[in-house]
Amino acid sequence: MSAGSQAEAAVSTERRASGMTFTLEIWRQRNADDPGRMVAYEATRVSPDMSFLEMLDLLNEELMRKGEEPFAFDSDCREGICGMCGLVINGVAHGPGTGTTTCQLYMRLFKNGSRIRVEPWRARAFPVVRDLVVDRSAFDRIIQAGGYTSVNTGSAPDANATLISQARAEEAMDSAACIGCGACVASCKNASAMLFVAAKVKHLGVLPQGQPERRQRGVTMLETMQEEGFGNCTNEYECEAVCPKEISTSNIAFLNREYIRNLVSLSSLRPLVTSE
Amino acid sequence: MATLNSRVPGGPLAQKWERHQFELKLVNPANKRHHSVIVVGTGLAGASAAATLAELGYNVLSFCLQDSPRRAHSIAAQGGINAAKNYQNDGDSVFRLFYDTIKGGDYRSREANVHRLAEISSNIIDQCVAQGVPFAREYGGTLTNRSFGGAQVSRTFYARGQTGQQLLLGAYSALMRQVAAGRVQLFPRSEMLEPVIVDGHMRGIVTRNLCSGEMQSWAADAVVLATGGYGNVFFLSTNAKASNVTATWRAHRRGAFFANPCFTQIHPTCIPVSGDFQSKLTLMSESLRNDGRVWVPTTAGDGRTPDQIPEAERDYYLERRYPGFGNLVPRDVASRAAKAVCDDGLGVGSAGRSVYLDFVEAIKRDGLDVIRQKYGNLFQMYEEITNEDPYKTPMRIYPAVHYTMGGLWVDYDLMSNLPGLFVLGEANFSDHGANRLGASALMQGLADGYFVIPYTLGGYLAGTRLGEVTTEHPAFAEAEAAASERIDSLLAVRGKRTVDDFHRELGLLLWDHCGMARNASGLTQALERVRQIREEFWQNVTVLGTPGEFNQVLERAGRVADFMEFAETMTRDALERDESCGGHFREEHQTGEGEARRDDDNFAHVAAWEFTGVGQDPVLHKEPLVFENVSLSQRSYK
Numbered sequence: 001m002s003a004g005s006q007a008e009a010a011v012s013t014e015r016r017a018s019g020m021t022f023t024l025e026i027w028r029q030r031n032a033d034d035p036g037r038m039v040a041y042e043a044t045r046v047s048p049d050m051s052f053l054e055m056l057d058l059l060n061e062e063l064m065r066k067g068e069e070p071f072a073f074d075s076d077c078r079e080g081i082c083g084m085c086g087l088v089i090n091g092v093a094h095g096p097g098t099g100t101t102t103c104q105l106y107m108r109l110f111k112n113g114s115r116i117r118v119e120p121w122r123a124r125a126f127p128v129v130r131d132l133v134v135d136r137s138a139f140d141r142i143i144q145a146g147g148y149t150s151v152n153t154g155s156a157p158d159a160n161a162t163l164i165s166q167a168r169a170e171e172a173m174d175s176a177a178c179i180g181c182g183a184c185v186a187s188c189k190n191a192s193a194m195l196f197v198a199a200k201v202k203h204l205g206v207l208p209q210g211q212p213e214r215r216q217r218g219v220t221m222l223e224t225m226q227e228e229g230f231g232n233c234t235n236e237y238e239c240e241a242v243c244p245k246e247i248s249t250s251n252i253a254f255l256n257r258e259y260i261r262n263l264v265s266l267s268s269l270r271p272l273v274t275s276e
Numbered sequence: 277m278a279t280l281n282s283r284v285p286g287g288p289l290a291q292k293w294e295r296h297q298f299e300l301k302l303v304n305p306a307n308k309r310h311h312s313v314i315v316v317g318t319g320l321a322g323a324s325a326a327a328t329l330a331e332l333g334y335n336v337l338s339f340c341l342q343d344s345p346r347r348a349h350s351i352a353a354q355g356g357i358n359a360a361k362n363y364q365n366d367g368d369s370v371f372r373l374f375y376d377t378i379k380g381g382d383y384r385s386r387e388a389n390v391h392r393l394a395e396i397s398s399n400i401i402d403q404c405v406a407q408g409v410p411f412a413r414e415y416g417g418t419l420t421n422r423s424f425g426g427a428q429v430s431r432t433f434y435a436r437g438q439t440g441q442q443l444l445l446g447a448y449s450a451l452m453r454q455v456a457a458g459r460v461q462l463f464p465r466s467e468m469l470e471p472v473i474v475d476g477h478m479r480g481i482v483t484r485n486l487c488s489g490e491m492q493s494w495a496a497d498a499v500v501l502a503t504g505g506y507g508n509v510f511f512l513s514t515n516a517k518a519s520n521v522t523a524t525w526r527a528h529r530r531g532a533f534f535a536n537p538c539f540t541q542i543h544p545t546c547i548p549v550s551g552d553f554q555s556k557l558t559l560m561s562e563s564l565r566n567d568g569r570v571w572v573p574t575t576a577g578d579g580r581t582p583d584q585i586p587e588a589e590r591d592y593y594l595e596r597r598y599p600g601f602g603n604l605v606p607r608d609v610a611s612r613a614a615k616a617v618c619d620d621g622l623g624v625g626s627a628g629r630s631v632y633l634d635f636v637e638a639i640k641r642d643g644l645d646v647i648r649q650k651y652g653n654l655f656q657m658y659e660e661i662t663n664e665d666p667y668k669t670p671m672r673i674y675p676a677v678h679y680t681m682g683g684l685w686v687d688y689d690l691m692s693n694l695p696g697l698f699v700l701g702e703a704n705f706s707d708h709g710a711n712r713l714g715a716s717a718l719m720q721g722l723a724d725g726y727f728v729i730p731y732t733l734g735g736y737l738a739g740t741r742l743g744e745v746t747t748e749h750p751a752f753a754e755a756e757a758a759a760s761e762r763i764d765s766l767l768a769v770r771g772k773r774t775v776d777d778f779h780r781e782l783g784l785l786l787w788d789h790c791g792m793a794r795n796a797s798g799l800t801q802a803l804e805r806v807r808q809i810r811e812e813f814w815q816n817v818t819v820l821g822t823p824g825e826f827n828q829v830l831e832r833a834g835r836v837a838d839f840m841e842f843a844e845t846m847t848r849d850a851l852e853r854d855e856s857c858g859g860h861f862r863e864e865h866q867t868g869e870g871e872a873r874r875d876d877d878n879f880a881h882v883a884a885w886e887f888t889g890v891g892q893d894p895v896l897h898k899e900p901l902v903f904e905n906v907s908l909s910q911r912s913y914k
């Protein structure tokens with residue numbers, strides 16, 4: 001399951017000392033207007049215990065010492081929770097690990113001497129800012145379209161006033177675990193954000209707190225998804241395979257049911273985007 | 277000379293906040309939308325503040341560094357959030373949470389603030405549940421609690437190992453709702469570089485748009501900083517890479533006092549450093565200490581694998597030294613104890629700088645499934661990083677920089693000495709004294725944002741006559757020029773060493789001399805050395821590219837330049853505080869058993885520093901701490 005157990009168990013001390021070597025082909029693009037291109041670099045003295053991003057740090061440090069401009073990439077927590085990092089590595093969003101983000105990949109997963117292609121998320125709704133960095137603000141706008149419960153601060157009842165079964169809380173948590181990284185979009189041939197939207201709709205949809213606005217939530221969020229330029233879901237299931245939080249496509253089935261049911265019952269009510 | 281007025285309301289401790297809320301003036305509801313408020317930071321403190329102020333009707337401008345407000349560093353918190361709900365009927369109360377926090381902070385925090393925090397704590401849980409935060413639950417459907425980091429009652433609420441994430445997503449969703457309502461304008465990928473003061477009041481900020489490099493001015497009636505802690509001054513810490521001191525330091529340079537900068541928390545259970553390439557350290561949640569037992573071999577240089585070392589040749593040193601609390605002693609105590617055994621040569625791992633955290637007994641007692649259910653994601657994370665399976669072999673852990681108790685000085689209203697500048701969350705100094713208890717930072721951030729600032733900021737606006745100020749005011753042009761000039765100077769150095777190279781050097785120096793143990797001679801040396809590193813930085817750093825574009829090296833260079841200045845004040849504070857307390861351990865002041873020895877006669881105060889110029893001695897202001905409701909004692913966890 002984890003990246004660690006897939007790796008070769010023992011890395012010889014010899015290899016640790018001399019380090020591994022890789023040829024990296026990295027996407028360089030100065031800004032949104034630049035067409036961009038792949039550029040090859042050699043990464044040497046890489047330790048198998050380095051994370052993928054630490055290897056990129058090392059390469060950037062070397063470039064700067066030579067007076068060359070480093071390439072840009074996003075990261076922040078470097079422990080798989082903030083959703084800031086995200087690279088397409090050898091054609092796979094977040095690379096070869098299962099259930100891991102780019103920042104949690106370790107070089108012991110890669111074969112010494114191999115070529116590694118590193119590209120940004122590619123989707124119309126995620127324009128490139130620079131090199132490997134993209135703009136994912138479309139996700140925030142999808143959440144603005146209903147990914148919340150409308151309770152003002154101070155108006156909440158006692159936390160134990162409503163009992164929620166453990167199973168239901170766990171089910172909500174499974175969906176709430178989405179980190180908003182966008183790998184699902186990057187891996188989808190339609191660049192659909194269905195898994196992201198579905199995870200939020202289900203998280204709130206299975207909890208009692210989410211019921212009052214349940215009817216419009218799925219509809220308004222999906223409509224915003226389309227307006228933002230994401231594609232539609234054609235059940236390819238690539239998203240689930242790359243999702244670092246292993247969000248299941250059963251969330252999408254939940255969303256589809258919500259959408260169909262509510263579109264019918266809402267048609268007489270819309271527009272119903274409440275913000276109060 | 278400026279004086280510090282903490283503005284703690286009168287009356288009995290338990291009635292201060294209620295009375296103060298009544299006494300604070302109210303802003304007429306119809307007038308709220310005429311007031312603009314800038315909130316910098318979208319972590320728990322900033323997002324909750326921005327959302328709540330907008331709900332009340334204020335016109336809010338919200339800024340953050342990341343591409344989305346949801347990615348603030350708060351997202352990484354694992355363990356949980358405290359609240360005095362006493363759902364477990366195990367003897368908890370507002371007073372007990374207050375008392376534990378004051379004692380845990382080694383009597384270096386303000387009674388009134390801490391009591392308010394404990395009072396508010398219950399409302400936070402209610403609010404978060406209403407937002408849909410999926411806290412862990414019992415089979416019967418009620419909320420679950422666990423005991424955490426030095427508490428003898430179970431008052432910690434959690435959502436798997438992702439409590440910070442779920443709480444932040446709750447606050448973020450409330451914020452997004454206000455964006456949709458048109459009451460919050462969002463500015464992600466924006467870095468505040470200068471505060472703007474007009475006629476003695478905080479009236480705006482200057483930011484750099486991180487995508488275009490453009491300098492922009494923003495005017496408002498008040499500014500709220502919720503920009504997090506400065507743990508990354510050490511380079512290696514458990515903080516996210518972008519965590520920094522820039523916003524608070526820039527405010528400090530323009531007059532805001534910096535309080536207790538030497539109070540930093542070293543967390544006992546982190547994955548040890550494994551190489552000089554390492555970019556950050558990873559925390560293993562403290563909840564692991566509920567079931568894991570900490571030990572080292574009894575003989576130095578024991579080369580056997582842990583399973584080969586018999587019980588009799590193991591030293592469960594926390595259980596031995598602190599039979600009352602055992603493996604659950606507060607963080608500062610656990611960290612120092614780990615350092616002590618490693619200093620004695622008993623540490624394990626190739627560099628001898630780690631100790632075992634062993635689950636064998638817990639697995640035997642509760643079964644593999646129970647342990648997997650409780651800690652599965654943590655065990656997996658550990659294995660991914662270290663390539664070792666903690667179900668089979670004990671984890672190896674070592675302390676790492678984690679949290680900073682120090683921060684901008686604030687009064688009871690969370691306002692700094694600069695009128696109109698409010699500081700929330702980890703960025704202020706207010707509630708944790710010299711050591712923070714586990715699961716209390718999330719509580720404080722949300723208390724500040726949801727329940728304190730909406731009242732106190734209103735009181736300020738209603739009670740202050742503020743003239744009309746726009747970004748046309750010359751103070752904005754001056755601040756923009758200062759920010760641009762600094763960026764130009766960084767690009768003009770054209771030296772040979774990289775920004776990270778300097779940052780690592782600074783971090784190592786501080787870790788050695790201003791880390792878990794400090795002494796006068798080390799601190800004096802460090803002060804000297806910090807100045808030298810800073811000088812070399814400004815002569816030999818390489819920052820490539822241009823100011824008018826997305827430029828990550830330039831961003832980092834600016835933050836490291838601020839750390840270089842801040843490090844001096846932090847070290848000076850550690851030198852000046854000639855006592856041991858909480859996480860600040862001065863080797864000169866310890867009991868016969870190696871515990872921290874406070875000096876209440878001379879140091880029961882907040883040290884608030886006033887900036888006088890780079891490389892110039894800052895001026896120290898003292899806010900005396902008065903304890904009327906607890907008696908000061910030597911902390912004992914035996």
Ligand SMILES: Cc1cc2nc3c(=O)[nH]c(=O)nc-3n(C[C@H](O)[C@H](O)[C@H](O)COP(=O)(O)OP(=O)(O)OC[C@H]3O[C@@H](n4cnc5c(N)ncnc54)[C@H](O)[C@@H]3O)c2cc1C
Pocket residue numbers: 316317318319320321322339340341342345347348349350351352353354355356357439440466467468469502503504505514515516519520522523559678679700701702703714715716717718719721
């Ligand atoms: C790994 C880890 C685990 C933790 N676990 C727990 C736990 O279990 N329980 C607990 O109580 N506490 C925990 N803590 C501590 C707690 O998470 C933090 O103290 C708390 O989340 C800080 O919240 P904040 O809102 O003050 O700041 P942050 O969440 O750090 O947010 C800072 C915000 O300010 C912005 N910002 C910073 N500088 C600028 C600038 N110059 N311009 C514009 N924006 C800026 C950032 O973009 C960000 O939005 C943990 C900490 C770590 C590191």
Ligand code: SF4
Pocket residue numbers: 177178179180181182183184185195196199239242243244245246247
């Ligand atoms: S659903 Fe998975 S892949 Fe998509 S944004 Fe969420 S965590 Fe990332």
Ligand code: FES
Pocket residue numbers: 074075076077078079080081082083084085086101102103104
């Ligand atoms: S950097 Fe935060 S998830 Fe990778």
